[in-house]
Amino acid sequence: MTKVDDDLKRAHAYRQSWVIGFGLICLAVNLILSKIVSLLGFPIYLDTVGTVISAVMSGYLPGILVGLLTNLIKGITDDAALYYGVMNVMIAIAARFLYKQGWLKSIPTTILLIIVLSTIGGGFGGFLPTWIEGLPTGGLWGDMVMDLIDKTITLGICILTLKLMPKKLRGKVKFQTWYQNPVSPEMSKELKNIECRTLSMRTKTMAMLALAMLAIGAACISISYILYHNAEVEYKTQLASSAAKTAASMVDPERVDDFLEHGYAAEGYVETEAMLKGLLDSSVHIKYLYAYRIMEDGSHVVFDIDTDTLSGEDPGSVIPLEEAFDPYMEQLLAGKKVPPMISNGRYGWLLMAFQPIYNSAGECVCYMCADISMVDLEKDAREFFMEMIFLFLGFFILVLAIGFWVTEYNIVLPVNAMALCSDVFSKHSDEDINDGIRRMEELGIVTGDEVENLYHSLCKMTHDTANYIADIESKTETIQKMQNALILVLADMVESRDKNTGAHVKKTAAYTREIMLSMRELGYNTDILTDKYIFDVENSAPLHDVGKITVPDAILNKNGKLDDDEFSIMKNHTTAGEEIINRVIDQVPDSSFLKDARDLAKYHHEKWDGSGYPVGISREDIPLAARVMAVADVFDALTSKRAYKPPFTYEKAMEIIEAGSGTHFDPQVVEAFKRIEDKVRRIQEDFGIYND
Numbered sequence: 001m002t003k004v005d006d007d008l009k010r011a012h013a014y015r016q017s018w019v020i021g022f023g024l025i026c027l028a029v030n031l032i033l034s035k036i037v038s039l040l041g042f043p044i045y046l047d048t049v050g051t052v053i054s055a056v057m058s059g060y061l062p063g064i065l066v067g068l069l070t071n072l073i074k075g076i077t078d079d080a081a082l083y084y085g086v087m088n089v090m091i092a093i094a095a096r097f098l099y100k101q102g103w104l105k106s107i108p109t110t111i112l113l114i115i116v117l118s119t120i121g122g123g124f125g126g127f128l129p130t131w132i133e134g135l136p137t138g139g140l141w142g143d144m145v146m147d148l149i150d151k152t153i154t155l156g157i158c159i160l161t162l163k164l165m166p167k168k169l170r171g172k173v174k175f176q177t178w179y180q181n182p183v184s185p186e187m188s189k190e191l192k193n194i195e196c197r198t199l200s201m202r203t204k205t206m207a208m209l210a211l212a213m214l215a216i217g218a219a220c221i222s223i224s225y226i227l228y229h230n231a232e233v234e235y236k237t238q239l240a241s242s243a244a245k246t247a248a249s250m251v252d253p254e255r256v257d258d259f260l261e262h263g264y265a266a267e268g269y270v271e272t273e274a275m276l277k278g279l280l281d282s283s284v285h286i287k288y289l290y291a292y293r294i295m296e297d298g299s300h301v302v303f304d305i306d307t308d309t310l311s312g313e314d315p316g317s318v319i320p321l322e323e324a325f326d327p328y329m330e331q332l333l334a335g336k337k338v339p340p341m342i343s344n345g346r347y348g349w350l351l352m353a354f355q356p357i358y359n360s361a362g363e364c365v366c367y368m369c370a371d372i373s374m375v376d377l378e379k380d381a382r383e384f385f386m387e388m389i390f391l392f393l394g395f396f397i398l399v400l401a402i403g404f405w406v407t408e409y410n411i412v413l414p415v416n417a418m419a420l421c422s423d424v425f426s427k428h429s430d431e432d433i434n435d436g437i438r439r440m441e442e443l444g445i446v447t448g449d450e451v452e453n454l455y456h457s458l459c460k461m462t463h464d465t466a467n468y469i470a471d472i473e474s475k476t477e478t479i480q481k482m483q484n485a486l487i488l489v490l491a492d493m494v495e496s497r498d499k500n501t502g503a504h505v506k507k508t509a510a511y512t513r514e515i516m517l518s519m520r521e522l523g524y525n526t527d528i529l530t531d532k533y534i535f536d537v538e539n540s541a542p543l544h545d546v547g548k549i550t551v552p553d554a555i556l557n558k559n560g561k562l563d564d565d566e567f568s569i570m571k572n573h574t575t576a577g578e579e580i581i582n583r584v585i586d587q588v589p590d591s592s593f594l595k596d597a598r599d600l601a602k603y604h605h606e607k608w609d610g611s612g613y614p615v616g617i618s619r620e621d622i623p624l625a626a627r628v629m630a631v632a633d634v635f636d637a638l639t640s641k642r643a644y645k646p647p648f649t650y651e652k653a654m655e656i657i658e659a660g661s662g663t664h665f666d667p668q669v670v671e672a673f674k675r676i677e678d679k680v681r682r683i684q685e686d687f688g689i690y691n692d
Contacts, residue, residue: 353371
């Protein structure tokens, strides 16, 4: 760990402390403002003010945390707040996203932002009570209007905070937490837009995290629902059984026959019914309370307590037996205890608990039954299920935000930054390589894991690679100089046999370079005339007459015109040069340099109209290098002194070259050559030639 790494970690901790502190302030703002408006009785909440401010100024993750924690804390005393946690999270995401799109920079977009946030708050808040009973609501449109006022105040406070908070302080509370030196906005955009062959690591990680969260969440919610449902059934069963036992204790078993026969007129009936009525009214969960004598012809009513929605049957009435009784009829007729049962009959979906009432002789005179509505039980379970879902959605978004942050700043951005800095090594330019090393070192990645290990290894590798490339370039340069020197030595050996040529090979090489550069400036053959091609042709040009080494001295240095046989032998120097260079190519098959030299040696006497030798090809079939050499070769022959002629002036030589345009020479090559008079004269001066 270097001092730079320590400094970066301290800087990260310093930034995090500001973000955490600001988040706690925003959380307090949510709780305090919502408490104030609640105490004042205002029909708004103002519990997203801190959420919006945190999201806008700090970022997605702080805003989501503030929103979720607000509802979790409020949920300690108000269960309904738990359902709205996901709404607060969605408001944080929307506020941050639209703020980044510039929606707070003008009045129209600010109004649109208010509408979006109130739609999330009021729309979600308006629909939620339709799924879960007991939640406060003023109706969908009423909630929308109230939330429009709420979000207008919220955005107003947010805008005021943005204007009053110093820019330097806003920078401190912005949540980034780079685990490296922060890069420029331009490089950050470039890092995030690096393309991958398939899915990016960011996408894969987030998809895997989302699928894992959904799978775990579905399993946990399902298990929680089942456990809650079973526990609720068990609890309600015990409650019903307890109520049945309590009610049974209120009935005098010795008077049951009298109650059945005389009903309200029986002694003690009204008093007993009143006690049972009081028990029913005092119990929140018991829906029906009654006493039946179960006989084969049906259920004979002893007591059937009235409810707010249903009047009880008169004593002595006979009610058809419920289908739910069928499995237990033998026990019921025998007056034995039966387990609680669930019935879905004429009185609805009910959980029924029976308590037999025995007289002094040990005979079962009737059963006291307490019913609990399964609809209410299922409603409670459904509300619990919905509560779990909404809580899960809030935490799901939070975990995804944390996962995105961890993936982005611990893996994706550091790896992409290293890849971007390493990419310059493919350019092999000293300036690019040194810039890449500098940028790599400036990253200062301190993730503390395998990514940091990779970074340090890559830093070392870049230094080693740069040194290796420098060494290779130095050796390549030495080899190149040696190669050029050997070519010149070989060309000089050939030239020394021809007493007429002088510095012919050196001048023609210089001419070919200037001609090719001029052609490229004119836009001719730009796909071929690359820097490498021009370099290769210039340096292989001295070999264009290497085949003359096979021509006898008598013919090569004849003082006069060659006869037909001699000229035929002289022409063979083109194919001889090709054969010589081919033997070298056989040893070095991948050299484009030698292939250019072979083209020059074989085809530099070909003519544009096809009347040249040794093959007689024409126009573009002649390699470009040979077409350029044809002009350079003839021009140098014309302007050089020979034993059989004096040197021609530049003007005279150019007249001959122009006259051959379209017949002997490629017109584009001639046009390019005409443009470089100053450079041609300078080359002639360099070789001590002064002719006008």
